[in-house]
Amino acid sequence: MAKKKVKKAKAKTKAAAKKVVKLKAKKPAAKKAVANGLPRPSGKPFGQAGKALDGVKILDFTHVQSGPTCTQLLAWLGADCIKVERPGVGDITRTQLRDVKGADSLYFTMLNHNKRSITIDSKHATGKQILDRLIKHCDVLVENFAPGALDRMGLTWEYIHKLNPRMIVASVKGFGPGPYEECKVYENVAQCTGGSASTTGFRDGPPLVTGAQIGDSGTGLHLALGIVSALYQRNRTGRGQRVLCAMQDGVLNLARVKLRDQQRLKHGPLTEFSQYGEGIPFGEATPRAGNDSGGGQPGWILKCKGWETDPNAYIYFITQAPVWEAICDLIGKPEWKTDPDYAKPPARLPRLKAIFATIEEWTMTKTKFEVMDLCNAKDIPVGPILSMKEIAEEPSLRKTGTVVEVDHPTRGAYLTVGNPIKLSDSITEVKRSPLLGEHTEEILTKVLGYSAKELAEIKTSGAITPPEKPAKAEAA
Numbered sequence: 001m002a003k004k005k006v007k008k009a010k011a012k013t014k015a016a017a018k019k020v021v022k023l024k025a026k027k028p029a030a031k032k033a034v035a036n037g038l039p040r041p042s043g044k045p046f047g048q049a050g051k052a053l054d055g056v057k058i059l060d061f062t063h064v065q066s067g068p069t070c071t072q073l074l075a076w077l078g079a080d081c082i083k084v085e086r087p088g089v090g091d092i093t094r095t096q097l098r099d100v101k102g103a104d105s106l107y108f109t110m111l112n113h114n115k116r117s118i119t120i121d122s123k124h125a126t127g128k129q130i131l132d133r134l135i136k137h138c139d140v141l142v143e144n145f146a147p148g149a150l151d152r153m154g155l156t157w158e159y160i161h162k163l164n165p166r167m168i169v170a171s172v173k174g175f176g177p178g179p180y181e182e183c184k185v186y187e188n189v190a191q192c193t194g195g196s197a198s199t200t201g202f203r204d205g206p207p208l209v210t211g212a213q214i215g216d217s218g219t220g221l222h223l224a225l226g227i228v229s230a231l232y233q234r235n236r237t238g239r240g241q242r243v244l245c246a247m248q249d250g251v252l253n254l255a256r257v258k259l260r261d262q263q264r265l266k267h268g269p270l271t272e273f274s275q276y277g278e279g280i281p282f283g284e285a286t287p288r289a290g291n292d293s294g295g296g297q298p299g300w301i302l303k304c305k306g307w308e309t310d311p312n313a314y315i316y317f318i319t320q321a322p323v324w325e326a327i328c329d330l331i332g333k334p335e336w337k338t339d340p341d342y343a344k345p346p347a348r349l350p351r352l353k354a355i356f357a358t359i360e361e362w363t364m365t366k367t368k369f370e371v372m373d374l375c376n377a378k379d380i381p382v383g384p385i386l387s388m389k390e391i392a393e394e395p396s397l398r399k400t401g402t403v404v405e406v407d408h409p410t411r412g413a414y415l416t417v418g419n420p421i422k423l424s425d426s427i428t429e430v431k432r433s434p435l436l437g438e439h440t441e442e443i444l445t446k447v448l449g450y451s452a453k454e455l456a457e458i459k460t461s462g463a464i465t466p467p468e469k470p471a472k473a474e475a476a
């Protein structure tokens, strides 16, 4: 009996030892699977493991350009972007600058790819209930209404945060807190108040706005970074936060080199500005510098062959110091390499206008593309002025997906700018913009879980349909 007990006990100990061994053997494998607390690297080939922002749900209350730029970027990166639009009206840009009768404008289609559209009257009682469900469902609410408009809909930060403490509420406004915070703002207002216009143009001309939409699209881009950062922080804190990008701030951020120059003025003239070489005194503020380079290497726009008839037969030419000797040889001025008036950068500064005039005599004998090829062979940085036509037709931009042709059910094929941010494991597919309210039913039933009966009630409530026009009085 006693022997049996001992045998049993020994067997138990052996089994326990085996278990321990088993456990010990498992540990390192588990460690391998979760390195630094992160999931194991995907075994799928690059580009086939989903998108960067898969699973992120955006309640998109944006309109016009700044907000839609932001949410389009997030949608390209994989977020499910649900665009809320006013029934029967939609984003105002759907009908602005229309080129094809009855179809959504390019203004709209080019800013709203990869999104779904739901129409909701946000001031209707039933509409508000639907919005509450969307707020609970989504991760981020993005809006760029006029100051106070979201609050007037009842969607204050406190209200949203109570419904969904994880919600990130991201806004574009014209100005941050201060004297102008209540103002409505469009692109050029931001360019003017953010320091861009006062520093753009020629010294003897008025301030100029630029063609690039640095106020709208630039701020949308800033906002997208703010949102992604807030999502990242939420992983740690578990709670959402407000993200604000003021257009004035966004433009100023892009014009920061001009604030740099403002402070340099205290210590003497800005020697790289052609104004210095022309002996024209500087005033109190950073002046407009024409086509002077914003950096430390002098540059200017020069005519090329055909400039008399082609408004874009020009090239930006940079006299970068390390390749100065190569420039001298190329333009047929080898004597400048040793001439004390030209050999060193400080000696050239007061002569920049004349130097560029001499280089231009050379560039005018070649097309802008010939200058590009000849200069780049010698590492001389130059930039041909490309027209939008040339950009649209450039095969390499089509190949990289920077310029994309998209089909659309009512307007047909059109060109658009694809995602300029290239990720090797999150490939962008540019999908057409949604028609107004195209996904209303789909979102109500499949995303928010309304039953067929509830859907019918919502439809008759008037919350998702345009208000009915009053019936015409019958002729007596």
Ligand code: COA
Binding pocket: 063, 064, 065, 066, 067, 084, 085, 086, 087, 120, 121, 122, 123, 144, 145, 146, 147, 148, 149, 150, 152, 153, 172, 173, 174, 183, 184, 185, 186, 187, 216
């Ligand atoms: N249901 C019901 N009402 C809706 C709605 C919906 N789905 N969507 C919008 N509205 C209402 C708003 O509540 C607001 O009403 P309210 O003023 O009575 O409160 C109204 O539509 C208009 O919104 P608003 O933002 O004032 O539009 P606007 O056309 O008058 O102004 C801007 C346009 C761009 C000037 C302004 O929105 C703005 O300054 N935005 C911030 C800065 C910005 O992004 N500017 C650049 C745009 S590219």
